[in-house]
């Protein structure tokens with residue numbers, strides 16, 4: 001597990017309480033994601049894609065097995081350690097963008113830095129850079145309602161990479177976009193990968209899989225295949 005591996009899951013299991021019983025959301029998932037690659041998680045609804053992303057982000061706790069993320073043993077980390085790791089190093093892109101409507105795009109993008117105590121001027125500079133990386137220069141002062149869905153998703157991605165966080169987790173980043181805009185967002189994520197960011201996304205859209213270096217297929221919480229796209233990501 002060197003520095004070149006971003007995520008290592010070994011026998012990871014996760015259950016959720018359901019009344020008096022528990023539902024297994026993930027069972028015995030083992031995989032290894034090289035740093036600087038783009039991985040697509042796919043599989044039917046309820047197969048465990050979001051759960052796996054939440055575990056990697058430290059938003060949920062692993063019940064069994066071990067999970068190493070950016071060199072941190074997250075299965076053994078305290079909630080405070082997980083929160084710190086997330087704030088410093090991990091960006092999460094939600095399907096519904098979750099931008100704050102009352103803040104401009106640049107105010108949204110610099111929020112994670114301000115939350116970790118970065119001074120306003122430095123946070124603004126970093127936010128400007130992150131927005132430029134996803135093609136949003138010139139739209140800094142717009143409010144979310146004043147830009148397109150694709151631009152909102154770009155802003156959510158900028159917020160996820162601001163301050164050079166190196167792992168971006170995106171839960172169905174193209175799920176609420178038309179196919180052309182979805183393809184643009186996949187291109188942005190592919191470009192981040194080319195710049196060295198590790199990207200893990202979930203998707204129902206087969207067209208997105210061609211952008212991935214690895215495709216992990218989940219079924220009923222089990223990893224049923226994990227294939228490397230040899231040589232030619234689109």
Ligand SMILES: Nc1ncnc2c1ncn2[C@@H]1O[C@H](COP(=O)(O)OP(=O)(O)OP(=O)(O)O)[C@@H](O)[C@H]1O
Nearest residue numbers: 016017023024025044045046047048049050051052
């Ligand atoms: N917070 C929760 N409480 C109870 N059960 C949950 C919770 N989150 C997920 N589950 C269950 O865990 C299983 C996996 O859900 P998950 O959301 O990871 O699937 P998914 O592959 O992301 O599905 P979708 O494609 O619909 O987003 C499902 O059976 C789901 O009902």
Ligand SMILES: [Mg+2]
Nearest residue numbers: 049050051202
């Ligand atoms: Mg999901």
